Amino acid sequence: MTIAIIGAGIAGAACAAALTQQGHDVVVFDKGRSAGGRMSSKRTEQGYLDLGAQYFTARSDAFRAQCDKWLQTDTISRWNGRLAVFDGGNLMPSPDNTERYIGQPAMQAPVVQLLNNIHLQCNCQIDQLQFDGKYWQLFSKGIALGSFSQLVLAIPQQQAQQLLQPVLTQSARLTTLFAATALLPCWAVNIQLEQPFLPYDAIFVKNHPLSWLARQASKPGRCSAEHWLLHFSPAFSAQHLEASTEVIAEQAVIALQQISGQPINAVTTLCHRWRYAQQAAEFPVAGAIYLPALALGLAGDWLNGGRVENAWLSGVQLAEELTL
Ligand SMILES: Cc1cc2nc3c(=O)[nH]c(=O)nc-3n(C[C@H](O)[C@H](O)[C@H](O)COP(=O)(O)OP(=O)(O)OC[C@H]3O[C@@H](n4cnc5c(N)ncnc54)[C@H](O)[C@@H]3O)c2cc1C
Incomplete structure (x- = not known):
């Protein structure tokens, strides 16, 4: 059965594949x-902008092998951005030469590749689950999507916690899993400038409301105009989670001026x-987590x-546990 x-x-794509x-x-x-998901680049009239994941690295043998396959099919490319660090008011080049990858032409390309030829239903928010002890029923806007x-x-x-409310009390493992917060928020702001303004492509920012800056045009496949992506730190983002986009954009311009030392x-x-x-x-x-009694598996970055x-790796691990 499905x-x-x-x-x-x-x-999800790794698990499905x-x-x-x-x-x-x-x-x-x-x-x-x-x-x-969070690897999706935003498509604009000027080209793709990376607002979520900025790049990825491969530290394990298994993922390195997967990245080699993606490189061979041009699903991803290496990104050799000129990196810097901003700390304590100083901007200096970064000695970090880790190999970094980006999806081509957009960050989500590896996800799309993994799901090639797999039944995918988009624009479908699952808002209700029912488990009868053997099968799961999924619902979206009151419509039943089948038995699994x-x-x-x-x-x-x-x-996941919201969706699993009906079965939460049936597993102590689930209860403990949701006791602490796994994922922190991030405000992302893309700023288009008139002209190039720094001799770097990305900056790791420390001890500041920002945590990261990147020049979109330094990435093959992305918007070629002078766009800079800023990520605010988890602390700033949590504190200003409900702020308006106008306030956040204003803060982003101020922060960029501070870091570059130039008017923006x-x-x-x-x-x-x-x-x-x-x-x-x-x-x-x-x-990853597999609970056979509930015919339920959980995967995702937050677990790993x-x-x-x-x-x-979490998706691949769950697939192995499900089929043991
Ligand atoms: C701002 C930011 C910067 C980052 N930078 C980096 C980086 O530089 N390098 C790096 O390695 N990682 C980075 N990450 C983290 C990386 O993006 C994630 O670790 C990874 O993409 C998570 O993949 P996932 O499949 O676990 O979850 P997701 O990508 O979040 O996928 C979950 C999917 O579930 C869907 N969904 C959720 N609820 C429902 C529902 N009820 N019904 C149907 N669908 C649903 C969502 O639409 C989404 O597509 C960054 C993330 C963010 C947000």
């Missing part, structure tokens, strides 16, 4: 317009609030230390 996967981010390869029948649901022998949730922690003339600004962005450092790593690579 396995349902909720979430077409890299974790591994299960399909083993001969299982899989259907993936996502509330978004297309697959990618196993259910995989590959969505952020806080969204923003041509356009675009703000995006990620409520669930990156892993809280202290959240415990579990890899954050980041694209760990989300992929």
Whole structure:
């Protein structure tokens, strides 16, 4: 019988691809317009802008092998940005020469590749689940989507917790999993400038309301005009979570001026609030979770230390546990 996967981010896609390869029948649901989740670049008239994941690295042998395959098919490319660090008011070049990858032509390309030939239903927000002891029923806006022998949730922690309310009391493991917050928020702001303004492509920012800056045009496939992406720190983002986009855009221009030491003339600004962005450092790593009594699996970056690579590993691990 069919396995349902909720979430077409890299974790859900990795899980779906591994299960399909083993001969299982899989259907993936996502509330978004297309697959990618937090790896989705925004399509604009000027080209793609990366507002979420900025790049990914490969530290494990398994993910390195996967990245090699994607490199061979031009699904991803290396990104050799000129990196800097801003700390204590000083801007200096970064000695970090880690190999970094980006999707081509947009960040979500690896997710789309993994889901090639897999039944994917987008624009479909699952808002209700029912478990009868053997099968899962999924619903979207009151419409039943079918009966499934196993259910995989590959969505952020806080969204998984909401969906799993009907079965939370049936598993102590689930209760403890949701006791602490795994994912912290991030305000992202893209600022278009009239002309190049710094001799760097990206800046790791420390001890400041911002945490990261990147020049979109330094990435192959992205918008070629002078667009800079800013990420605010988790602390700033949490404190200003409900602020208006006007206030956040204003703060972004001020912060960019501070870091560059130059007046900024923003041509356009675009703000995006990620409520669930990156892993809280202290959240415990579990890899993936499979609860056979509930025919339920959970995967995602939040269970495995954050980041694209760990989300992929979590999805692959869950597929292995489901089929043991
Ligand atoms: C601002 C930001 C910067 C980042 N920078 C980096 C970086 O530089 N390097 C790096 O490695 N990682 C980075 N990350 C983290 C990286 O993006 C994530 O670790 C990874 O993409 C998570 O993948 P996932 O599949 O676990 O979850 P997601 O990508 O969040 O996928 C979950 C999917 O589930 C869908 N969904 C949720 N609820 C439902 C529902 N009820 N019904 C149907 N669908 C649903 C969502 O639409 C989404 O597509 C960043 C993230 C953010 C937000």
